[in-house]
Amino acid sequence: IVENHGRDAHRLLSMLREVQQKLRHVSPLAQRTIAESLGICITQVSAVVEFYSFLSTTPLGKFDIRISDSITDHMLGSRDVAARLCRRLGILPGETRHDGRVSLTFTSCTGLCEQGPAGLINGYAITRLTEERTDRIAGLINNDTPLDEWPGELFTVEQNIQLTDRLLGNPVQPGDALGRTLALGRETMFGEIETSQLRGRGGAGFNTAWKWRFCYDGPEAAVCPPGQPAAGIERYVVCNADEGEPGTFKDRVLLQSSADQVFEGMTVCAHLVGAKRGFLYLRGEYLYLYDRLEAVLAARRQRGLLGKAILGKEGFDFDIEIRLGAGAYICGEESALIESLEGNRGIPRNRPPYPVTHGYLGQPTVVNNVETFFAAAAIAVHGGEWFAAVGTEKSKGTKLLSICGDCARPGIYEYPFGVTVARILEDCGAADVLGVQIGGPSGTFLSDKEFDRKLAYEDLATGGSFIVFDRTRDVIEIARNFTHFFAHESCGFCTPCRVGTPLLKNLLDKIAAGHGATGDLAELSRLGRFVRSASHCGLGQTAANPILSTLERYPEIYQARLKTIDFEPGFDLDGALATARRLTGRDDANAHLSQS
Ligand code: SF4
Structure with a gap:
């Protein structure tokens, strides 16, 4: 190897x-x-x-099952699925069966939120785990049927594109964007991207033309010590396909349906910035897409759209390599992703310097996500004005949303920026809505009083996750699921997040279990604000959002869950004193302290 x-x-x-x-x-x-x-x-x-959570130092089963622990999978019954599988297979969660045949555990999110309960078997996605499908899977495992002989329908992943606008409705044919880029020339095409006002679609919304321009123009000054030539500088283009935010799956659909266009956008970028090498960093959960994506790349090489002298243009050399992640949400952060590409743990770097000047191997690197490159290819063909004709003043063009949760028509929706939450809820068939989580766990929880707000960088910025909750759902349970997610995914590099996220999780568990007191709510809020302000990267800085945004909107729900005392220990107090009682030989009434 x-x-x-x-x-x-x-x-x-x-x-x-x-x-x-x-x-x-x-x-x-x-x-x-x-x-x-x-x-x-x-x-x-x-x-x-x-x-990396997909790597193990102890042997996993021949069939390794990972059931998604995402909130949307919970809502669709993933816990019951896991319990049923465990019964049928004779194991407990986290265990490998004594004969080594099967192991089962949970994973944060599989990116199949609209067709759950979902999971992975030996890394391959399985969807819509009804009781009948669950029993079939258990039967196949108990009979030791090789995975490649399992019925293909168990591995079907639907696309569920529900609403298209100018991007999904106008697919780019292979070579069209590159042909126009070469015909117009670098500066004119830079102008088109600038006119489009395209902003990175991962959520932060940095201006794409500026990023590409910094990579092309600025790096020599930043990389080379004064007086040294710029020789030896390589530029890189990286497509971030590590969408791991629970509730997000639009990049999965783009890679399933429009990989050619995504690669075309990367190649346009490579031409503009002068890169010869690119990477698609594919999240480990999307292993099932790997072979298909390799086939698309091979076809593009065959057609002269990748490799040496692209479209016959001497000196225009560029190729793309796919690298797989291994189950670490933090690798969606661009500097952590670069660390991972370099073979390291995915720990976010100190910034500045930014990856655009000091990225992969310390070289200038453009990192954009799948949707950004997909949009860039369309802009290269149709022009910047075409794209910027819709949207709002600061948010031009359209945005793809992954809509899931309590609605009749979950899936992918494309809207011009500025669309209201109310309109989206109507389109996706949501009724009796309690609230919506915009932008995944790191985003904002909106109550039903805020549905006139608009999706746009000026109001609600989002990477694309849109989870609907109806009134049967428990707000504290939602916040708890998201808080567990962050505690699990913290990379452990900085203390406020490494220590703070488990503390938040424990405190919220205590409140959810009915052991919370008034002081715990104040502590939850104080600790949440501290973790937000003191953490090193975006994960820690947003980890308390689910708690803080639901506390702000639904204080009465938290209050109702409390005991009417000021302080309540988060453990079994009487049980904790048992050892001391035994050692001292006391068992009188005063040696017992009650929590009730
Ligand atoms: Fe790692 Fe969390 Fe610190 Fe980010 S905030 S560097 S995820 S420990």
Whole structure:
């Protein structure tokens, strides 16, 4: 495996994925062998193994099942599915069966929120886990039927495109955007992207033309020490396909239905910034897309749309490599993603410098997400004015939304920016709505009094997740699910987030279980604000959003869950005193403290 990867330590994650696939785990021996072969320290290898949740140091089952723990899967019954599977297979969650046949655990989110309950088997997506399908899967495993002989319908992933506008409604044919880019020339095409006012679709909304321009214009000054030439500088284009925000699945659909257009957008970018190499960083949960995407890349090479002298243009060389993630939400953050591409743990870097000047291998790197490159290809064909003709003053064009939860028609919807939440709810068939989570767990929870608000950077910025909750749902349970998600996904680099997110989780669990007191609510709010202000990256800075935004909107629901005392310990107080009673030989009434 190491040889196949050219003994390149930057490809460590890919090597470890392959070892895991062959051995069902990455054993200490395998770690040592890889470290010695690469000439790196074993701790560097073990740190990476321990960081990514899809890698395991102990053997997983021949059939490794991971059920999605996302809130939308919970709402569709994922916990019942897991319990049923465990019964049928004779295991407990987190266990590998004694014969090594099967293991079952939970995973944060599979990006299949509109067709859950969903999960992964040996990394491949399984959807709509009804009781009947669950029993069939258990039967196939108990009969030891090889995965490639399972009925294909178990692995069907629907696209569910419900509403199209100018992007989805005007697909770009392979080569059209590149042809126009070459015909117009670099500066004119830069002008088109600038006119479009396209902003990065991941949520932060940085101006795409500026980012590309910084990469093309500015890096020499930033990268080279004064007086040194710019020779040796390589530029890179990275497509972030690591959408891991629960409730988001639009990039999955774009890669399923329009990968050619996404690669075309990356190639247009490469031409403008002068990059020769690109990466598509594909989240590990989308393994089932890998072969299809490779086939699209191969077809593009065949047609002269990738490789040397693209479309016959001497010097226009560019190719794209797909790299798979391994179950770490934080790798959606661009600097963590670059660390992962370099074979490291996905720990966000200090910024500045920004990846656009000091990215992959310290070189100028454009990182944009799937939807941004998809839109850029359309702009290259239809022009900046065409794109900017819809939207609002500061948010031009259209936005793709992944809509799921309590609605009749979940799926992908494309709207011009400025659309109201009320309109979206009507379109997707939502009724009796309690609230909507905009932008995933790191976003905002809107109550039914705010449905006239608009999706736009000026009002509600979003990466595209839109989860609907009706009045049967429990607000505290929603906040609890999201808070558990952040505590699980914290990379552990900085103390406020590493320590703060589990504290928030424990406090919220205590309140949800009916053990909370008035002081706990104040502490929840204080701690949440602290984690928000003191954390190193966006994950920690938004981890308290589910708590703070629901506390602000529904204080009465939290209040109603409290006990009418000022302080309540978060553990079994009387049980904790049992050892002391035994040691002192006391068991009188005063040696017992009641929590009620
Ligand atoms: Fe890691 Fe959380 Fe700190 Fe971000 S805020 S660097 S995820 S520990």
